[in-house]
Amino acid sequence: MSTQSAIKxxxxxxxxxxLPGDMIPRQKMLDxxxxxxxxxxxxxxxxxxxxxxxxxxxxxxxxxxxIFRARLRDGEEDLALxxxxxxxxxxxxxxxxxxxxxxxxxxxxxxxxxxxxxxAGRFREFVQFxxxxxxxxxxxxxxxxxALMYQTMVALGFSRFVIKVNNRKLLNGLAGYVGFSQEQIxxxxxxxxxxxxxxxxxxAGELADMVGLTVEQLASLKRFLDLREDSVDxxxxxxxxxxxxxxxxxxxxxxxxxxxxxxSALGVPSENWEIDLSVARGLGYYTGPVFETILTDLPSIGxxxxxxxxxxxxxxxxxxxxxxxGASIGVDRLFSAMEKLSLLPKQATLTQVLVLNFxxxxxxxxQELATQLRLGGINTEIYLGKEVTxxxxxxxxxxQSVPAVLIMGGNELASGTCQVKDMATRSQxxxxxxxxxxxxxxxxxx
Amino acid sequence: MSTQSAIKxxxxxxxxxxLPGDMIPRQKMLDxxxxxxxxxxxxxxxxxxxxxxxxxxxxxxxxxxxIFRARLRDGEEDLALxxxxxxxxxxxxxxxxxxxxxxxxxxxxxxxxxxxxxxAGRFREFVQFxxxxxxxxxxxxxxxxxALMYQTMVALGFSRFVIKVNNRKLLNGLAGYVGFSQEQIxxxxxxxxxxxxxxxxxxAGELADMVGLTVEQLASLKRFLDLREDSVDxxxxxxxxxxxxxxxxxxxxxxxxxxxxxxSALGVPSENWEIDLSVARGLGYYTGPVFETILTDLPSIGxxxxxxxxxxxxxxxxxxxxxxxGASIGVDRLFSAMEKLSLLPKQATLTQVLVLNFxxxxxxxxQELATQLRLGGINTEIYLGKEVTxxxxxxxxxxQSVPAVLIMGGNELASGTCQVKDMATRSQxxxxxxxxxxxxxxxxxx
Numbered sequence: 101m102s103t104q105s106a107i108k109x110x111x112x113x114x115x116x117x118x119l120p121g122d123m124i125p126r127q128k129m130l131d132x133x134x135x136x137x138x139x140x141x142x143x144x145x146x147x148x149x150x151x152x153x154x155x156x157x158x159x160x161x162x163x164x165x166x167i168f169r170a171r172l173r174d175g176e177e178d179l180a181l182x183x184x185x186x187x188x189x190x191x192x193x194x195x196x197x198x199x200x201x202x203x204x205x206x207x208x209x210x211x212x213x214x215x216x217x218x219x220a221g222r223f224r225e226f227v228q229f230x231x232x233x234x235x236x237x238x239x240x241x242x243x244x245x246x247a248l249m250y251q252t253m254v255a256l257g258f259s260r261f262v263i264k265v266n267n268r269k270l271l272n273g274l275a276g277y278v279g280f281s282q283e284q285i286x287x288x289x290x291x292x293x294x295x296x297x298x299x300x301x302x303x304a305g306e307l308a309d310m311v312g313l314t315v316e317q318l319a320s321l322k323r324f325l326d327l328r329e330d331s332v333d334x335x336x337x338x339x340x341x342x343x344x345x346x347x348x349x350x351x352x353x354x355x356x357x358x359x360x361x362x363x364s365a366l367g368v369p370s371e372n373w374e375i376d377l378s379v380a381r382g383l384g385y386y387t388g389p390v391f392e393t394i395l396t397d398l399p400s401i402g403x404x405x406x407x408x409x410x411x412x413x414x415x416x417x418x419x420x421x422x423x424x425x426g427a428s429i430g431v432d433r434l435f436s437a438m439e440k441l442s443l444l445p446k447q448a449t450l451t452q453v454l455v456l457n458f459x460x461x462x463x464x465x466x467q468e469l470a471t472q473l474r475l476g477g478i479n480t481e482i483y484l485g486k487e488v489t490x491x492x493x494x495x496x497x498x499x500q501s502v503p504a505v506l507i508m509g510g511n512e513l514a515s516g517t518c519q520v521k522d523m524a525t526r527s528q529x530x531x532x533x534x535x536x537x538x539x540x541x542x543x544x545x546x
Numbered sequence: 547m548s549t550q551s552a553i554k555x556x557x558x559x560x561x562x563x564x565l566p567g568d569m570i571p572r573q574k575m576l577d578x579x580x581x582x583x584x585x586x587x588x589x590x591x592x593x594x595x596x597x598x599x600x601x602x603x604x605x606x607x608x609x610x611x612x613i614f615r616a617r618l619r620d621g622e623e624d625l626a627l628x629x630x631x632x633x634x635x636x637x638x639x640x641x642x643x644x645x646x647x648x649x650x651x652x653x654x655x656x657x658x659x660x661x662x663x664x665x666a667g668r669f670r671e672f673v674q675f676x677x678x679x680x681x682x683x684x685x686x687x688x689x690x691x692x693a694l695m696y697q698t699m700v701a702l703g704f705s706r707f708v709i710k711v712n713n714r715k716l717l718n719g720l721a722g723y724v725g726f727s728q729e730q731i732x733x734x735x736x737x738x739x740x741x742x743x744x745x746x747x748x749x750a751g752e753l754a755d756m757v758g759l760t761v762e763q764l765a766s767l768k769r770f771l772d773l774r775e776d777s778v779d780x781x782x783x784x785x786x787x788x789x790x791x792x793x794x795x796x797x798x799x800x801x802x803x804x805x806x807x808x809x810s811a812l813g814v815p816s817e818n819w820e821i822d823l824s825v826a827r828g829l830g831y832y833t834g835p836v837f838e839t840i841l842t843d844l845p846s847i848g849x850x851x852x853x854x855x856x857x858x859x860x861x862x863x864x865x866x867x868x869x870x871x872g873a874s875i876g877v878d879r880l881f882s883a884m885e886k887l888s889l890l891p892k893q894a895t896l897t898q899v900l901v902l903n904f905x906x907x908x909x910x911x912x913q914e915l916a917t918q919l920r921l922g923g924i925n926t927e928i929y930l931g932k933e934v935t936x937x938x939x940x941x942x943x944x945x946q947s948v949p950a951v952l953i954m955g956g957n958e959l960a961s962g963t964c965q966v967k968d969m970a971t972r973s974q975x976x977x978x979x980x981x982x983x984x985x986x987x988x989x990x991x992x
Contacts, residue, residue, distance in 0.1 A: 108598075111598075141925055195556065225594045366914075
């Protein structure tokens with residue numbers, strides 16, 4: 101039965117592995133994010149990768165995103181792979197309405213899948229790391245999210261970045277200000293979202309074609325998008341002059357001004373955040389403030405940490421409407437950026453000691469020693485490969501950059517000692533069996 | 547266009563969420579496993595959830611496991627969700643043959659999916675935590691895996707468990723010893739694997755029907771499966787008498803005897819492991835020693851930590867054959883067991899301090915204080931909910947079991963102080979702004 105022709109060991113397009121040399125710094129990165137999120141009072145949540153398809157699409161027949169549908173051989177429920185962690189959060193809030201205390205502050209890290217065209221820096225499977233506050237309508241909650249974004253970026257080692265803040269209410273207010281219909285808002289926002297990538301001329305062309313904006317309307321839209329002042333205060337004041345008489349826009353301006361005050365109290369420096377009226381965010385569910393994070397030295401990769409307020413999402417599931425705000429790190433994109441900016445010290449192995457293993461008579465002693473070191477919290481590998489010579493095994497330790505090596509031969513066995521080699525200095529010392537842990541710790545602490 | 551009837555917020559069958567009350571102890575569990583695996587010199591690897599379907603099935607038309615296939619709307623490659631982390635490891639070893647140094651010791655934690663019939667304790671999406679050594683044919687490597695299993699179980703707080711060890715070579719040797727054909731081995735093993743659940747009488751009936759074993763053959767098989775002695779040494783000796791003259795069985799016996807010696811040197815107590823000749827392990831890829839872990843107080847849930855040697859798996863991908871051994875924790879099953887055995891201290895939140903927030907004039911001060919505490923490494927939540935009274939916010943802290951609460955009102959604001967309340971003793975002290983961190987640390991360290 102076995103028609104065993106070899107299977108090609110290749111990955112699907114747009115999907116990647118993380119070998120240990122990448123995973124070690126990536127795990128440190130994830131640990132740092134987790135610690136920072138916890139410091140803001142967020143607790144962990146986990147939801148499945150597979151959800152019922154209509155949970156993800158909202159049963160929307162015009163749902164645009166390419167998602168992966170998942171099927172068992174015999175069919176059954178219509179399942180799909182989640183494309184973000186925000187929709188599942190809304191589902192969780194609706195599922196456990198009575199069990200979850202509010203405000204519900206949760207973080208979640210996990211893989212998500214999107215059927216995007218594979219290209220540099222865009223993956224079909226990638227990890228998101230999200231923090232959200234559900235059940236608070238206050239701008240203090242939005243400001244907490246922005247402060248979290250700031251502190252996380254700093255903890256990861258970034259100094260040159262800007263968190264761009266806008267408000268969907270201003271963008272919705274554009275309908276009245278520029279003069280187009282409410283129904284056209286999503287189209288206009290989708291085009292504004294492409295401004296950075298395509299430039300104004302292309303956008304303007306499409307706005308004329310698709311929305312029917314006149315030259316005057318385009319000019320007034322551009323006046324809004326180009327609004328720049330040398331301080332947030334002055335910008336808010338100009339904005340108020342421009343569209344403050346419309347109710348929704350005025351509420352959006354007030355929210356931005358409150359956020360400004362909160363960010364100051366939360367210690368977010370003014371050079372690390374700004375109001376950018378062209379920030380729209382692609383996803384349809386945002387209702388208020390929106391945020392994105394641009395790396396000053398790598399602006400072209402786009403936002404690495406984004407979010408906003410999504411007060412309407414929980415209502416999709418028939419639950420009472422529930423205010424919510426949060427943000428999400430694109431872990432793989434941010435990891436690539438950190439690599440490019442040399443913010444991730446390379447490390448080939450977490451192993452701290454290699455116990456060489458070239459003499460059967462010493463084998464038992466090597467195993468006892470390794471056990472003792474491991475129980476003392478030192479990451480210890482017993483050499484298990486094919487090299488039978490001292491030189492061959494040392495070469496393995498060098499390739500792996502293991503900091504310390506233990507050597508035991510017949511002489512050492514007889515005298516109850518062990519050679520401890522510091523691989524950085526290549527110095528070697530003979531120490532008694534019960535002193536090995538101390539000597540190794542000295543080497544590791546340098 | 548929006549035909550927005552409410553979407554039911556329910557999960558697919560056999561799939562679960564982890565709310566914070568479960569995720570906090572679960573994350574501690576995962577941290578403990580990771581730390582123990584790293585202490586043995588394993589490094590992290592990550593591979594995608596989505597793989598090409600033939601990578602997972604080996605292109606085997608008789609592939610039995612129910613896997614989830616994943617498709618984009620417009621079709622494309624045939625993809626599927628991984629059902630374990632072992633096949634993807636073999637694919638990685640084949641993909642990066644020349645880049646990976648050997649022995650390659652990696653651990654990996656991640657979700658896997660199987661279309662099994664949903665039932666108590668069986669999930670369709672669950673997490674595995676694996677450690678494997680690729681590139682070592684030595685029994686020392688198998689013993690390292692068993693020692694890792696032992697130390698991990700101890701680190702998780704278990705004392706009453708038994709790691710059962712067997713060798714596929716003995717089971718393969720049964721064909722000659724009992725007298726059936728090589729082709730019937732998989733069927734016999736599949737039935738033996740069900741022995742614990744179905745009992746001998748049912749197994750014997752099926753062995754007679756499906757394999758055609760005679761009464762004498764069944765008796766000789768039962769003699770093998772029932773072989774029990776009061777020590778591993780005596781068992782190995784009896785086994786040698788029974789089938790030591792057959793080449794494959796004899797090699798299996800020698801391996802078990804080497805493993806016994808290694809486990810002694812690696813400090814695995816004899817009460818925590820045994821040779822059990824009825825252990826077969828379901829998966830087809832095992833070739834040598836196999837392991838499983840049974841909880842003495844919950845034997846009915848089956849093995850929580852299992853594995854074995856799988857020397858042939860990498861060759862599926864056309865690479866040179868590569869020895870490999872390892873084991874996998876069924877995280878969700880083990881988590882359920884730990885809950886049942888009260889090995890997981892419940893914890894509703896990781897938040898250590900709640901800063902109450904009921905007076906607009908103090909808001910700014912509360913935010914500054916929270917920022918100061920967070921940067922000092924204390925998990926701090928500013929109250930952002932609807933309760934506007936002291937009592938209402940204190941009640942939230944009580945429900946969440948937050949250990950400390952900070953209270954600031956007009957008096958405190960004027961004098962630059964803050965009330966710090968220890969929620970365990972309900973005692974409260976007024977401290978100056980810059981002493982808050984110290985006072986909170988005192989409360990937390992008790």
